[in-house]
Amino acid sequence: MQWYPGHMKAARKEIVKAISSNDVVLEVLDARMPLASSNPTLADICRGKPCLKLLCKTDLADPQVTSAWRRHLESGPDAPKVLELALLKPNTGETRTRVLEACRALAPRRDTRAKPVRGLVVGIPNVGKSTLINVLMERKVTRASDQPGVTTVTQLVTLREGVALTDNPGVLWPRIDEPSLMRLAVGGAIPESELDYEVAGAFFVELLLARYPAAAAARYGIDAAATSPSALLEHIGRRHGLGPGGRIDLQKAGNVLIHEFRSGKLGRISLEVPETAASDSTP
Numbered sequence: 001m002q003w004y005p006g007h008m009k010a011a012r013k014e015i016v017k018a019i020s021s022n023d024v025v026l027e028v029l030d031a032r033m034p035l036a037s038s039n040p041t042l043a044d045i046c047r048g049k050p051c052l053k054l055l056c057k058t059d060l061a062d063p064q065v066t067s068a069w070r071r072h073l074e075s076g077p078d079a080p081k082v083l084e085l086a087l088l089k090p091n092t093g094e095t096r097t098r099v100l101e102a103c104r105a106l107a108p109r110r111d112t113r114a115k116p117v118r119g120l121v122v123g124i125p126n127v128g129k130s131t132l133i134n135v136l137m138e139r140k141v142t143r144a145s146d147q148p149g150v151t152t153v154t155q156l157v158t159l160r161e162g163v164a165l166t167d168n169p170g171v172l173w174p175r176i177d178e179p180s181l182m183r184l185a186v187g188g189a190i191p192e193s194e195l196d197y198e199v200a201g202a203f204f205v206e207l208l209l210a211r212y213p214a215a216a217a218a219r220y221g222i223d224a225a226a227t228s229p230s231a232l233l234e235h236i237g238r239r240h241g242l243g244p245g246g247r248i249d250l251q252k253a254g255n256v257l258i259h260e261f262r263s264g265k266l267g268r269i270s271l272e273v274p275e276t277a278a279s280d281s282t283p
């Protein structure tokens with residue numbers, strides 16, 4: 001994967017520069033893949049700073065798996081505070097309060113009118129950093145959209161409580177391992193232009209049949225126990241029209257499947273479980 005645009009490199013440098021003048025790090029993770037979406041280079045930069053880990057997109061993730069991830073992360077090194085968030089809910093007031101309280105609790109000595117808490121919002125692309133900023137600001141102050149790499153420059157905002165937060169561009173890291181790369185591709189952290197939908201689709205269809213056979217059966221009208229991953233991908237390809245010469249277009253099938261997953265049409269699905277952190281075997 002060659003995608004490492006200039007703004008990402010610049011953003012990483014900005015975070016290195018800004019870390020000492022901030023009090024807390026708000027690390028935004030994708031609840032469907034908390035391990036794949038945690039950038040080890042950001043962890044290195046932010047080590048030692050009080051950190052709030054925010055599992056976003058919980059409305060799309062398997063709720064039991066998300067709870068297991070929260071417990072797993074909270075019992076990890078430095079025992080960070082972890083919050084589960086669904087940022088697109090109609091009423092985000094309660095979410096705002098929870099994030100703000102957790103953030104201020106991490107920097108009690110700073111939390112005064114003269115010295116308000118300063119926080120860096122960091123994470124990989126497309127996890128919800130800018131959406132979080134908009135929720136905390138209670139209005140749209142920055143562009144958020146379902147494409148990775150939307151934010152290309154840092155933006156400082158000040159909440160009405162005085163807390164000052166910086167929205168940062170999403171940052172990936174070099175030499176991402178293959179299983180993480182697949183999850184990042186399926187989850188939407190890598191742009192369409194870099195994606196081979198046939199490969200990503202083959203990865204996801206295997207995970208779907210192994211972990212969520214009932215969801216596959218309900219959505220595609222198949223007998224999940226008797227259907228192989230390749231047969232399901234071909235089935236989806238056939239349903240969405242054959243390509244030239246009557247061939248099944250597996251790129252298109254993978255594309256359809258992955259977009260159905262991302263939009264929640266397959267139900268609430270997680271791409272990795274905490275045991276993945278120990279074994280990193282997939283699916």
Ligand SMILES: Nc1nc2c(ncn2[C@@H]2O[C@H](COP(=O)(O)OP(=O)(O)OP(=O)(O)O)[C@@H](O)[C@H]2O)c(=O)[nH]1
Pocket residue numbers: 056057058059060085086087088123124125126127128129130131132143144145146147148149150151152168169170171
């Ligand atoms: N379903 C769901 N979608 C979310 C949630 N949070 C953010 N999104 C969506 O995820 C997409 C990406 O959100 P952004 O806020 O632009 O993500 P970002 O981390 O700022 O991305 P970059 O600027 O590219 O690094 C948008 O389509 C949001 O609407 C959530 O909790 N649930």
Ligand SMILES: [Mg+2]
Pocket residue numbers: 129130131143144150151168169170
């Ligand atoms: Mg953004």
